[in-house]
Amino acid sequence: MDVRLEHLTKVFPSRDKKGSEVVAVNDFNFTIPEGKLIGLLGPSGCGKSTMLYMICGLENPTSGKIYFGDEDVTDIPSEKRGVGLVFQNYALYPHLTVRQNITFPLENLKGEEKLTKEQRNQKALEAAKLVQIDGLMDRKPGEMSGGQQQRVAIARALVKMPKVLLMDEPLSNLDARLRLQTREEIRRIQKATGITTIFVTHDQEEAMSISDMIVVMKDGIFQQMDQPQKVYDDPVNLFVAKFLGTPAINVFEADVKDKKLYIGEDMVMDKVNVKDGPVWCGIRPEGFILDGNGALKCSLTGVDVMGRDTSIVSTNPKMTGLSVRSIISAEDLKLTSKDSVRFNIKRSKTLLFDKESEGRIYYD
Amino acid sequence: MTKSGVRKEGIKGTLTGWLYLAPALAFLIFFMVYPLIDVFIYSFEEGYNSASQTYFGIGGYNYSYVLRDPYFLQAVKNTFILVIFTVPISTILALLISLALNSIDKLKKLFQTIYFLPYVTNTLAVGLVFMILFRKTPYTDGLINLLIKAFGMSAVDFIEGPYWAKMLVLCIYVIWIVMPFKILILTSALASVNPVYYKAARIDGASKTRIFFKITLPMISPMIFYLVITGFIGAFKAYSDAVAIFGVDLNAAGMNTMVGYVYDMLYGDGGGYPSYASAAAIILFAIVLTITVINLIVSKKTSQKG
Ligand SMILES: Nc1ncnc2c1ncn2[C@@H]1O[C@H](COP(=O)(O)OP(=O)(O)O)[C@@H](O)[C@H]1O
Ligand SMILES: [Mg+2]
Numbered sequence: 001m002d003v004r005l006e007h008l009t010k011v012f013p014s015r016d017k018k019g020s021e022v023v024a025v026n027d028f029n030f031t032i033p034e035g036k037l038i039g040l041l042g043p044s045g046c047g048k049s050t051m052l053y054m055i056c057g058l059e060n061p062t063s064g065k066i067y068f069g070d071e072d073v074t075d076i077p078s079e080k081r082g083v084g085l086v087f088q089n090y091a092l093y094p095h096l097t098v099r100q101n102i103t104f105p106l107e108n109l110k111g112e113e114k115l116t117k118e119q120r121n122q123k124a125l126e127a128a129k130l131v132q133i134d135g136l137m138d139r140k141p142g143e144m145s146g147g148q149q150q151r152v153a154i155a156r157a158l159v160k161m162p163k164v165l166l167m168d169e170p171l172s173n174l175d176a177r178l179r180l181q182t183r184e185e186i187r188r189i190q191k192a193t194g195i196t197t198i199f200v201t202h203d204q205e206e207a208m209s210i211s212d213m214i215v216v217m218k219d220g221i222f223q224q225m226d227q228p229q230k231v232y233d234d235p236v237n238l239f240v241a242k243f244l245g246t247p248a249i250n251v252f253e254a255d256v257k258d259k260k261l262y263i264g265e266d267m268v269m270d271k272v273n274v275k276d277g278p279v280w281c282g283i284r285p286e287g288f289i290l291d292g293n294g295a296l297k298c299s300l301t302g303v304d305v306m307g308r309d310t311s312i313v314s315t316n317p318k319m320t321g322l323s324v325r326s327i328i329s330a331e332d333l334k335l336t337s338k339d340s341v342r343f344n345i346k347r348s349k350t351l352l353f354d355k356e357s358e359g360r361i362y363y364d
Numbered sequence: 365m366t367k368s369g370v371r372k373e374g375i376k377g378t379l380t381g382w383l384y385l386a387p388a389l390a391f392l393i394f395f396m397v398y399p400l401i402d403v404f405i406y407s408f409e410e411g412y413n414s415a416s417q418t419y420f421g422i423g424g425y426n427y428s429y430v431l432r433d434p435y436f437l438q439a440v441k442n443t444f445i446l447v448i449f450t451v452p453i454s455t456i457l458a459l460l461i462s463l464a465l466n467s468i469d470k471l472k473k474l475f476q477t478i479y480f481l482p483y484v485t486n487t488l489a490v491g492l493v494f495m496i497l498f499r500k501t502p503y504t505d506g507l508i509n510l511l512i513k514a515f516g517m518s519a520v521d522f523i524e525g526p527y528w529a530k531m532l533v534l535c536i537y538v539i540w541i542v543m544p545f546k547i548l549i550l551t552s553a554l555a556s557v558n559p560v561y562y563k564a565a566r567i568d569g570a571s572k573t574r575i576f577f578k579i580t581l582p583m584i585s586p587m588i589f590y591l592v593i594t595g596f597i598g599a600f601k602a603y604s605d606a607v608a609i610f611g612v613d614l615n616a617a618g619m620n621t622m623v624g625y626v627y628d629m630l631y632g633d634g635g636g637y638p639s640y641a642s643a644a645a646i647i648l649f650a651i652v653l654t655i656t657v658i659n660l661i662v663s664k665k666t667s668q669k670g
Contacts, residue, residue: 053563056567057567058563058566058567078566078567078569079566079567079568079569079570080569083567084567085563085564085567087560087563087564089560091558091560091561091563091564093561093564093578093579094583095582095583095667104565104568104570104578105567105568105569107574108568108569108570108571108574109569156568
């Protein structure tokens, strides 16, 4: 079952009389295809949690509609929507055991759906097996590690076999190693159950690594939705380009003159089919080719060896960040000077953006 | 660091701990433990005379006297009625009011202040108000009786009338006095429950009642146990409440409490019997101790069962 949002908007009234109201989610439109894992990505405070809470019914939208399949669920209370939510801090009931936590949603079923105690325990055990915590059923949340608690939270969200599974930054409280492990786990569980899943995160790497599609948002406004690699290769604006990728894209102040792209005095690319004037030029770290006679001249600051690849840190008067980071494979590393470095740039890794609107400019 | 080093550190740590506790402990021993032992000894000294500091003999006579004294039995009965009714009723009422307070957003602070006012009001002043409300005099029936008559029933003298009426007023008074503190504790306990649990429970489809019994109540149960235990102890020690409404001659009014009995035995009209007073005080102490231990065991069991 797909999830469709139409003009979804949430405005929070100002907390005091003087303050202005907050538009947490602004006119969102998109459709989440059935059975897919969607990464909802954006910086902190951009309205990701609010969006999730509206989809699951904890917050009412100010305007707009939410559809599950053909059904309009906008005014349906959350318990009738068939959603499971994994909270950022797990929100496990601390006074209940793992088994009691997982069976809690089942005990609330009424009428025809009502289950016997054996059925409930059976289902809880199945859910626990899925997330591999079936050996810890009688523990209390306080007696488990963060990763184990996270699994219990997922089991509790899954036990009712929800139509949609929502996860609010589920990995943010785990340490780096566990985070990697758990995100693979989430991917596996999602594949195994085929439940349409929305995974919220502010970590672009996390979103890119496990999502079928990512949705990028900023200040409550939809930016782009596509497969992770497509969004990375083909961002619609400077914000999306900067938000995805580690190390981040290098942004320069550049100019187009007679179909040639200049960074300062250096003509770095020709056949640039756009009108003359200043532009933002973004170059991915892997878009630099080390060349003693290269077009782009930078001052060398240092070399970071990161295993297989090497990152060259340099500066350029026209850069906007603190430094220019380029990734060069180790065998290509031939530095000719101690304090300057020259690059040619790859056309496919170079993106231009409008100086005012910061929208993407296509130059081919 | 070596093992013995760790151990030394540990001993030093405990020593500092005891050192910090020492002043408080000294006070406790001097003003609590020593008098308690003293009272315990008095209670077995028959016919102790405080002027001459002499006594006839040692034995259980004081206890058998006190336990057969109709005034004491009346006081025990009154105290137990007071405990059994006021502790649960005031706790449940306070919980209901706190739940209501917690569910409103506007004017919450104002209502919290209003509910807390009786706590900072003098108990004797409250007693006076109760007397005016409940008393029936030749000139007026009092406000409560006017209400009762409005419902077509006959007026009752709550202050000098039948036993049940006096007991009712005393219970209402005690509940009224202890409620503000309980409301204060429970509203802050309720406010400290992380709202994320309620969100989770809503998604899980739990009804309001189920949320209350399965989530809210267990989460604030330590505070409820605290209030019940201190409530029991407080009610067993009730005295000034009865004085505030019925005056100092509580035995005559039939409204004495156990602490009142102890006081009367020491200083009252028929007073001057420290041995009887001590025996009564020890009996009270034993009862309160037993009830508190039972309370603690129950609270431990409940929180373990979780
Ligand atoms: N209950 C609320 N009342 C007022 N403002 C809120 C409320 N919840 C969130 N906001 C505001 O809405 C914006 C989006 O918040 P949120 O959805 O939590 O962001 P994210 O999850 O992306 O970090 C923030 O500016 C936040 O301050
Ligand atoms: Mg959030």
